[in-house]
Amino acid sequence: MVVYTDQMFNRGTADTSLTQMASGVSSTQGTYSPQLDGNLKRIDIFVTPQAATSLAQQGRVELSQTNWRPNLLRFPFPGFGLATAPQAFAGSQMIVSYVVEQPVQTDWPITGNDIFFFSPVTPNLIVVGTFTG
Numbered sequence: 001m002v003v004y005t006d007q008m009f010n011r012g013t014a015d016t017s018l019t020q021m022a023s024g025v026s027s028t029q030g031t032y033s034p035q036l037d038g039n040l041k042r043i044d045i046f047v048t049p050q051a052a053t054s055l056a057q058q059g060r061v062e063l064s065q066t067n068w069r070p071n072l073l074r075f076p077f078p079g080f081g082l083a084t085a086p087q088a089f090a091g092s093q094m095i096v097s098y099v100v101e102q103p104v105q106t107d108w109p110i111t112g113n114d115i116f117f118f119s120p121v122t123p124n125l126i127v128v129g130t131f132t133g
Contacts (some may be wrong), residue, residue, distance in 0.1 A: 001038075001132050001133070002036065002038075002132065002133045003004070003028045003130065003132050004035065004036070004122070004130075004131055004132070005038070005039075005128055005129065005130050006024075006034075006035060006108065006128065006129055006131065006133065007024055007025055007126060007127070007128050008023075008024065008032040008043070008063075008112060008127045008128065008129045009021035009023060009024070009032060009061075009112035009114075009125075009126070009127040010022050010025065010101055010124075010126045010127070011114050011124070011125040012027075012050070012122075012123075012124065012125075013122075014026025014113065014120035014121055014122060014123060015115055015116055015118065015120075016035045016116060016117075016119075017103070017108060017112055018062065018111070018113045018114070018115060019114060019115065020111065020113055021035060021061075021112040021113060021114050021121070021125070021127070025110060025114075027125045028130035031110060031111050032082050032102040032109065032110045032113075032129075033106055033107070033108075033109050033110070034105065034106055034108075034110070034129075034131055034133075035106070035131070035133070036106065036131065037054070037104065037105045037106060037133060038041075038103075038104060038131055038132045038133030039082060039090045039098050039100065039101060039102065039104060039131065039132045039133075040101075040103075040104050040110075040129050040131055041099070041100060041129075041130045041132055042098065042099055042129070042130040043061075043063070043075065043097070043098050043100055043104070043127055043128065043129050043130075044058065044095055044097045044128045044129075044130075045061055045075060045077045045095065045098075045127055046056070046094070046095055046096045046125070046127075046128065047059070047077055047078075047079060047080070047081060047095075047096070047114070047123060047124070047125055047127070048094070048123070048124045049123060049124070050122040050123070050124055051083070051122055052082075052083055052084050052125055053082070053083070053113040053121060053122070054080075054082075054083040054121050054122045054123055055079075055080070055081065055082050055117065055119065055120060055121040055123075056079035056080055056115075056116050056120045056121075056123035057078075057080075057081070057116075057117060057118040058076070058077070058078060058079050058089065058116070058118060059076070059077055059079060059115055059116040059120070059123075059125070060074055060075065060076045060077070060078065060114065060115050060116060061074075061075045061112065061113070061114050061115060061125070061127055062074050062075070062113045062114070063110055063111070063112055063127075064103060064110070064111045064113075065102070065104075065109070065110045065111070066106055066107075066108075067103070067108050068102050068103070071128035072092065073094070073102070075098050076080050077094075077096040078094065078114070079094075079123065080094065080119070080123075092132075100129075101128060107128045113122065
């Protein structure tokens with residue numbers, strides 16, 4: 001068994017409606033395909049401000065895959081107030097982790113969506129998965 005982590009999605013805009021995230025490390029919206037058949041064990045959501053004027057009070061990441069049961073997983077995350085220096089927690093990002101036990105296959109693309117609430121301004125979001133294969 002192989003254990004690996006991979007950046008599944010990212011987003012650098014303040015989405016106030018549910019919006020598809022960019023795939024992997026790209027800047028293009030799209031789905032994520034696992035590197036190996038196996039299981040998605042955990043996701044980590046990284047939330048950071050882009051500037052001292054950034055603001056993100058709260059949000060949610062949704063992952064969906066038609067072969068999963070349930071096929072839609074919702075992960076709320078806390079945000080940050082106005083990011084004046086020092087940003088977030090002394091310049092560090094906020095990380096929220098969730099345990100997930102879902103099968104994955106290289107030919108089963110995963111869709112990732114995000115939304116921020118309460119007038120967000122320039123937050124960054126990265127979703128990292130831990131997999132077994």
